[in-house]
Amino acid sequence: MGKLPAIIGTLPMMIVAIGVFVIGIGFTIVLSFTNVKFFLINISFVGLRQYDILWSTARWVESVKHIWFYGFGHIALCLVGGFLLAVFMDQRIKAEDTFRTIFLYPFALSAVITGLVWQLMLDPIWGFQAFVRSLGFADFSFAPLADGDTALIGMIVASTWNGAGVTMAILLAGLRGVDEEIWKAAKIDGIPTWRTYISIVIPMMRGAVATALVLLVVNVVRTFDIVIAMTGGGPGISTQMPATYVIDNINSRNVGQGMAAATVMLLPIAALILVQFYFRWRASLKGRTT
Amino acid sequence: MSLANSNTIEPSGPKPRRVTAARIGIYAFLIMAAIFFLLPLAVMILTSMKSMNEIRGGNIFALPTQPTFDYWIKAWSSACTGVTCNGLAPGFFNSVKITVIAVPVSIILSMINGYALSFWRFRGSELMFGLLVFGAFVPFQVLVYPIIFGLSRLGLFGTLPGIIIVHSIFGMPILTLLFRNFFTSLPSELFKAARVDGAGFWRIFFSVMLPMSVPIAIVAVILQVTGIWNDFIFGLVFAGRENLPMTVQLNNIVRTSTGTVEYSTNMAATILTGAVPLIVYFVSGKWFVRGIAAGAVKG
Numbered sequence: 001m002g003k004l005p006a007i008i009g010t011l012p013m014m015i016v017a018i019g020v021f022v023i024g025i026g027f028t029i030v031l032s033f034t035n036v037k038f039f040l041i042n043i044s045f046v047g048l049r050q051y052d053i054l055w056s057t058a059r060w061v062e063s064v065k066h067i068w069f070y071g072f073g074h075i076a077l078c079l080v081g082g083f084l085l086a087v088f089m090d091q092r093i094k095a096e097d098t099f100r101t102i103f104l105y106p107f108a109l110s111a112v113i114t115g116l117v118w119q120l121m122l123d124p125i126w127g128f129q130a131f132v133r134s135l136g137f138a139d140f141s142f143a144p145l146a147d148g149d150t151a152l153i154g155m156i157v158a159s160t161w162n163g164a165g166v167t168m169a170i171l172l173a174g175l176r177g178v179d180e181e182i183w184k185a186a187k188i189d190g191i192p193t194w195r196t197y198i199s200i201v202i203p204m205m206r207g208a209v210a211t212a213l214v215l216l217v218v219n220v221v222r223t224f225d226i227v228i229a230m231t232g233g234g235p236g237i238s239t240q241m242p243a244t245y246v247i248d249n250i251n252s253r254n255v256g257q258g259m260a261a262a263t264v265m266l267l268p269i270a271a272l273i274l275v276q277f278y279f280r281w282r283a284s285l286k287g288r289t290t
Numbered sequence: 291m292s293l294a295n296s297n298t299i300e301p302s303g304p305k306p307r308r309v310t311a312a313r314i315g316i317y318a319f320l321i322m323a324a325i326f327f328l329l330p331l332a333v334m335i336l337t338s339m340k341s342m343n344e345i346r347g348g349n350i351f352a353l354p355t356q357p358t359f360d361y362w363i364k365a366w367s368s369a370c371t372g373v374t375c376n377g378l379a380p381g382f383f384n385s386v387k388i389t390v391i392a393v394p395v396s397i398i399l400s401m402i403n404g405y406a407l408s409f410w411r412f413r414g415s416e417l418m419f420g421l422l423v424f425g426a427f428v429p430f431q432v433l434v435y436p437i438i439f440g441l442s443r444l445g446l447f448g449t450l451p452g453i454i455i456v457h458s459i460f461g462m463p464i465l466t467l468l469f470r471n472f473f474t475s476l477p478s479e480l481f482k483a484a485r486v487d488g489a490g491f492w493r494i495f496f497s498v499m500l501p502m503s504v505p506i507a508i509v510a511v512i513l514q515v516t517g518i519w520n521d522f523i524f525g526l527v528f529a530g531r532e533n534l535p536m537t538v539q540l541n542n543i544v545r546t547s548t549g550t551v552e553y554s555t556n557m558a559a560t561i562l563t564g565a566v567p568l569i570v571y572f573v574s575g576k577w578f579v580r581g582i583a584a585g586a587v588k589g
Contacts, residue, residue, distance in 0.1 A: 003410060003412045005410075005490060005491035005492060006406040006410035006412055006415075006491055007412055009402045009403075009405075009406050009491065009492075009495075010402065010403055010406045010407075010415065010418065012399045012403075012458075012462075013399070013403045013418055013419075013422060013462065013466065014418050016422065016425070016459050016462050017418045017419075017421040017422045017425065018418075018421065019440075020425070020433065020436075020437065020440075020459055021421055021422070021424065021425035021428065021433075022421060023436070024432075024433045024436035024437065024440075025428065025432060025433070025436075027435075027436040027439070028432055028433070028435065028436055031435070040439070084319070085320075085323060088316050088319050088320050088323075089320070091316050093316060093317070093320065097575075099320055099324060100579070101572070101575070102324045102327050102328060103323065103324070103327055104571075104578075104579065105327070105331070105568065105571055105572075106327060106330070108516055108564075108567040108568055108570065108571035108578070109520070109564045109567060109568065110519075110520030110521075110522060110537055110563075110564070110567070111520075111522065112520075112522050112537045112540060112541055112563075113520075113537075113540075113560050113563060113564045114330075116540070116541075116544055116556065116557075116560050117330045117331075117333060117334050117557070117560060118330065120333060120337065120350065120553055120556075120557065121329070121330060121333060121350070126345065126350060126553060127350060128350070130349060130350070131349040131350055131351055134349050161326070161327065161330065165327070169579060218426075218427050221429050222429040222430055222431065224430075224431065224522075224523055225522040225523060225537075228522070228541060229522075229541055229544075232545075242431075243429065243431045246431040246432075246434070247431060247434065247523075247527075250434060250435055250438075255435055258435065259435060262429075262431055262432040262434075262435075263432075265429050265431060265432055266428070266429070266432055269427050269428060269429065272427065273424065273427065
């Protein structure tokens, strides 16, 4: 007795946890082994055929390459940029709140808005390139979106503008969690500041780095809105992503194929969760021995 | 997630030296970074106030010589999406409808979850929580078809209740985490005293916990208002033609441009769509920072 209202109160949570997340993912995985078009009629199991088709479809193979390139670029820039911003913000500067407000506001804006405004900024005729050329640098060229080989770079610039501030905020919190005594000790030992950051402070704030990294990875895997707003996947297929492949296949009534792609998208997330479990398990072992 | 109370901590970096070259370098770096972050906002606003002729003649950073709000009005009320030319306004009202209902629904549900998970653990409750948090990491696209299927079965696909359910589902993991962390941090004596007085699950929730959780609820509201307002993919897939939110409408307007792209209207539409979350951001300040720290995972 007594617990019944708690169970009733959390019924929506149980429905979401089991009914949507567990069963939904199971449903996706099962459908990836079928030839389902859109409605669940006349379907049959086809084994791994959808996966064979998936990995022999140029657009998917390219999409996977794109997400790696985009992901590494975006995450590296956010972490390095966010860390530099955090370090500079941590120098007892004046107007810290103003700077924080400026670095963070892009995150309040949606990926659609980010994509649209950067599409204009990077437009060869209207954007930044034209501005610099009008200053007299006639050979200046920075219009990555116009060319399939560089379009992803433009997308990285835009998404980093949107996300670097959040990384900064998380890393700044980590930085301020580091004991002040460390700095005194390092100074007495005559260790240069940059060396203290790299060898002592960063390892000490690995929790914040891990949090920032996990958030970045999760957001990269689901990249969709910014592609639609900024490039529509083009030029050609040069900015297509796994997420757009899944949605396009559902829209074109080729659900089985879309579900195979969706299942593959689960893999990096599964890996992330396994890594997390591993670290928790190791921490619990440590806890027992000490 | 531990950022929640971090912005009250004092700076702890190495002590600054007086006004030195290094000091100037620090400000130079920060100001350059600030310019990089501010430029797109400036471009958005400036472009929306220029005529296309002026855009052709000048550069994107130039101030408008004859500032005009005509394009704001056009974007709001007469820009075309496909065959209809009603501007952003219908999308705005749809977004308001969706946000006004989905925010309280998702917050109340998650608040009850957090409360139950903190004080009324039952067998399996932690497992449920674990599964729910796992859901926060799953790319939406993986669940799109199963949810289309489920909502169709319920007759809710492409309806207002449908999109509200979807927002409540995907808001739940992070909000439940937020509320659970908050309720767990409360002294357990508070709960025990209420139990001794004979209060039950709902009585304690409404009389004790709900009034105490106002600060964290504000963070949740900020998180959800900006998150739901900025949503694109759920609105696109689940809302149905009658309820397309503002972000989808915005994208449609921009995609509809025929001939030369009319950047004035596009940027006016962009700034109008971004106005709501920007206002929330500038008004809420540090509350917002707490929210994104907890909710950055929403993407």
